Amino acid sequence: MTGQQEQASGFGHGNNLTDNLANLAAGGNASSTPLMGDDEEPLIFSLSSPGRRAFQLPSTGVPDISPDTKDIEPPALPEVSERDLVSHYTRLAHRQYSVDLGFYPLGSCTMKYNPKAFDEIAAISSLKDVHPLVSAQLSQGWMEILWTLERALCAITGMSAFTLQPPAGAAGELTGLLMTGAYHRSLGEHRTVVLVPESAHGTNPASATLAGYQTKTIATGSDGCVDMASLESALSEDVAAIMLTNPNTIGIFEKDVVEICRLVHEAGALAYYDGANLNAIMGITTPAKMGFDIVHLNTHKTFATPHGGGGPGAGPVGVRAGLDQYLPGPRPALQEDGTYRWKMPECSIGRVHSYNGNAMVLARALAYILSNGADGLKRVSQIAVLNANWLLKSLSDIYEVPYGNRCMHEFVLSVSTFKRRYGIRAQDLAKMLLDRGFHPPTVSFPLVVDEALMIEPTETESVQTLQAFASVMKEIASEIEATEGASAKAAPERTPVGRVDETRAARHPIVVAD
Ligand SMILES: *Cc1c(COP(=O)(O)O)cnc(C)c1O
Numbered sequence: 001m002t003g004q005q006e007q008a009s010g011f012g013h014g015n016n017l018t019d020n021l022a023n024l025a026a027g028g029n030a031s032s033t034p035l036m037g038d039d040e041e042p043l044i045f046s047l048s049s050p051g052r053r054a055f056q057l058p059s060t061g062v063p064d065i066s067p068d069t070k071d072i073e074p075p076a077l078p079e080v081s082e083r084d085l086v087s088h089y090t091r092l093a094h095r096q097y098s099v100d101l102g103f104y105p106l107g108s109c110t111m112k113y114n115p116k117a118f119d120e121i122a123a124i125s126s127l128k129d130v131h132p133l134v135s136a137q138l139s140q141g142w143m144e145i146l147w148t149l150e151r152a153l154c155a156i157t158g159m160s161a162f163t164l165q166p167p168a169g170a171a172g173e174l175t176g177l178l179m180t181g182a183y184h185r186s187l188g189e190h191r192t193v194v195l196v197p198e199s200a201h202g203t204n205p206a207s208a209t210l211a212g213y214q215t216k217t218i219a220t221g222s223d224g225c226v227d228m229a230s231l232e233s234a235l236s237e238d239v240a241a242i243m244l245t246n247p248n249t250i251g252i253f254e255k256d257v258v259e260i261c262r263l264v265h266e267a268g269a270l271a272y273y274d275g276a277n278l279n280a281i282m283g284i285t286t287p288a289k290m291g292f293d294i295v296h297l298n299t300h301k302t303f304a305t306p307h308g309g310g311g312p313g314a315g316p317v318g319v320r321a322g323l324d325q326y327l328p329g330p331r332p333a334l335q336e337d338g339t340y341r342w343k344m345p346e347c348s349i350g351r352v353h354s355y356n357g358n359a360m361v362l363a364r365a366l367a368y369i370l371s372n373g374a375d376g377l378k379r380v381s382q383i384a385v386l387n388a389n390w391l392l393k394s395l396s397d398i399y400e401v402p403y404g405n406r407c408m409h410e411f412v413l414s415v416s417t418f419k420r421r422y423g424i425r426a427q428d429l430a431k432m433l434l435d436r437g438f439h440p441p442t443v444s445f446p447l448v449v450d451e452a453l454m455i456e457p458t459e460t461e462s463v464q465t466l467q468a469f470a471s472v473m474k475e476i477a478s479e480i481e482a483t484e485g486a487s488a489k490a491a492p493e494r495t496p497v498g499r500v501d502e503t504r505a506a507r508h509p510i511v512v513a514d
Contacts, residue, residue: 041091041496043510044078054082095496097439099306103465107410107442107454108201108249110279110301111308113461117371118304118364127363132355136341143332143340146356149366150316150332156369156377157275157295158288159318163328164362165353169276172296172315173207173243178349179294179319179326180241180270181211186347191240191269197226199250199446204243204274213240220448224252224403226260235267245274246290247281247408249446249454251388261291270294278302279458280385280409283378293320299365314361328352383459384409387466391457394470398477402449410456412449419451422485426451431491431499432476438469 080088097104104111122128130139150162166172177194184191194208198220205215216239219230225248242264246254254260261271273292279302287295299305300313307313319327328351330342356362372380385408392401392411399413418424430440430453442454457466479487492498 041088041095044080044085044088045076047080047084047088048078050079052079052081052084054080054085099308102437102439103457103461103469104439105441105455105457105469106439107251107412107456108276108445109308109442110276110298110456110458111439112304112458114304114306115368118367119306121367122360122363128360132359140340142356142359143342145363145366146359147332147334147340149362149369152366152369153297153316153318155374156282156286157278157297157318158286159295160321161324161327161331162316162318163331163352164314164316165328165351165357166296166315166317167353167358168313169274169296169298169301169315170203170207171352172298172317173203173272173274174210175315175317175328175349175352176272176294176296177207177211177213177241178352179317179323180272182326182347182349183270183323184240189237189268191238193234193236193238194240195231195234195242195264195269197244197248199224199248199448200243200245201249201274201276204245208243218242220250223255224248224250225254225256228256228259231260232263235263235269237268239264239267239269241270241272241294243272243274244292245277246287247277247410249277250403250412250449251407251410251454251456252403253280253408257290265291276301277409280381282381283374284381288320293323294318299361303365303368305361305364305368312358312361314358314365316362380459381409384457387457387459387461388455390463391455391466391470394466395455395473398474399453402452409458410454412446413453413455414449414451415453416450418480418485418488422480422488424480424485424488426453428485428488428491429453429476429480432479432488433472434492435494436472436476438472 099111099113127142127145130142136143146164150164153162154160163175166175192214193216194205194211194213195218196204196208196215197218205217208215216234218234219227221227226244231242242260244254244257244260246257248254264271270293271291273287273290273295275287275295275297278287278297282302295318296315297303297318298313298315300307300311305313317327325346326349327345329344329348331345332340333343334340369377388407388409388411392405392407395413396405399415400417402412402414415424415426415429418429426443430443433440440453441456442452444452445454446452457469476488
């Protein structure tokens with residue numbers, strides 16, 4: 001049945017016309033459907049009207065022989081017309097904020113605008129319709145894509161080989177640490193500790209724990225970099241690896257990175273590079289030059305794949321020469337006759353994802369890399385750093401800058417003065433930004449900064465957008481002063497929902513209507 005036929009079959013495509021008319025006369029769905037702009041969007045369950053359907057097939061004329069289900073309660077699903085269903089979700093969608101809608105300076109997450117051309121490429125049917133169990137012989141094209149991406153990532157990072165299986169940065173971290181364990185076991189060593197700087201992303205200690213290691217925290221110095229004395233006193237024959245982000249999550253390039261890697265190696269440990277901030281250094285330097293052994297990248301951050309909301313990503317993991325035998329597999333291998341075959345690395349830690357990971361995300365990443373080329377990627381990083389410094393400079397006379405007055409691709413401000421004076425926290429300021437149509441920066445992270453606002457403008461924003469954001473940030477600061485904090489505590493006032501209880505949704509999820 002086509003959409004038009006459904007439409008013609010009556011109100012809301014329900015059971016039949018009479019039912020629907022009766023329902024309408026009784027003040028059914030039509031009157032309870034909220035108009036756009038109403039404050040409350042009801043749960044889909046309260047739009048439900050018995051017997052109403054989005055889609056109806058004509059009767060087959062064949063007797064129903066489904067198993068005896070009369071004692072089984074059908075699930076309490078909402079009964080709605082297609083029209084109500086689409087409107088409900090469209091109304092909700094209009095309340096969303098996204099990278100397509102505007103500036104999204106969520107530090108560390110790299111929420112840049114993603115050009116649509118790469119979605120088109122991932123939608124090509126000869127890519128997306130290939131079954132993952134198709135033989136190597138029939139999926140040579142896909143294998144070439146994966147192999148080419150692996151080579152490209154090697155060129156960008158200076159590593160020797162990659163696995164494309166891990167579905168996110170955090171999964172890449174776990175993969176890298178499992179390989180670290182395999183490497184040390186091969187030397188007959190049992191090392192138990194992973195070093196993580198104080199400023200690190202929370203996934204670093206979480207991955208270390210999941211991989212069976214103890215985490216030891218390294219202090220951050222007053223310049224925002226790893227405190228070398230703290231590192232040296234933590235190094236021992238128990239240390240398996242250090243996990244380092246560079247530039248770090250404060251947006252500062254670790255000035256001692258070469259020495260850090262040297263000391264770590266001297267202690268027999270491996271240096272793991274959290275590549276979430278690779279978008280600051282592409283074409284300028286590489287983790288290999290810094291001395292790292294294992295690297296994860298976040299293709300959904302650096303190479304333009306839509307992400308957020310738990311959507312698919314990819315966290316390829318690269319290794320220097322000498323560690324490739326531990327990589328997960330199978331991996332595509334180029335043979336002398338120019339064809340590809342699947343190959344399991346000799347001492348592989350095994351699979352870390354079904355098939356080839358999130359292949360569509362990988363196709364987007366390759367398309368992004370090839371369309372930018374080496375020069376383009378370098379320019380991406382240069383502009384990301386330029387934008388961040390432009391914004392830092394515009395805000396540094398109003399907000400406290402805890403570390404230095406230069407940054408890489410992101411920077412951290414602190415609103416601790418507002419906290420002392422008026423009890424205003426970083427998240428209050430974030431709510432004021434929501435009222436003014438901007439997605440807030442990351443708040444309260446990194447933990448080494450009191451009341452942190454972590455701002456990452458990315459390279460996709462124009463100077464006009466940065467100016468608009470800077471002037472709103474100035475306006476907010478003056479308003480906090482003028483109202484002695486009252487306006488910050490009242491915000492948000494213009495969003496569909498106000499302040500929510502941030503833990504209740506996790507503790508008491510409502511999954512069915514009463
Ligand atoms: C985002 C991020 C991660 C985790 O990556 P996911 O892809 O979200 O799993 C790890 N470290 C840093 C510094 C990050 O910004």
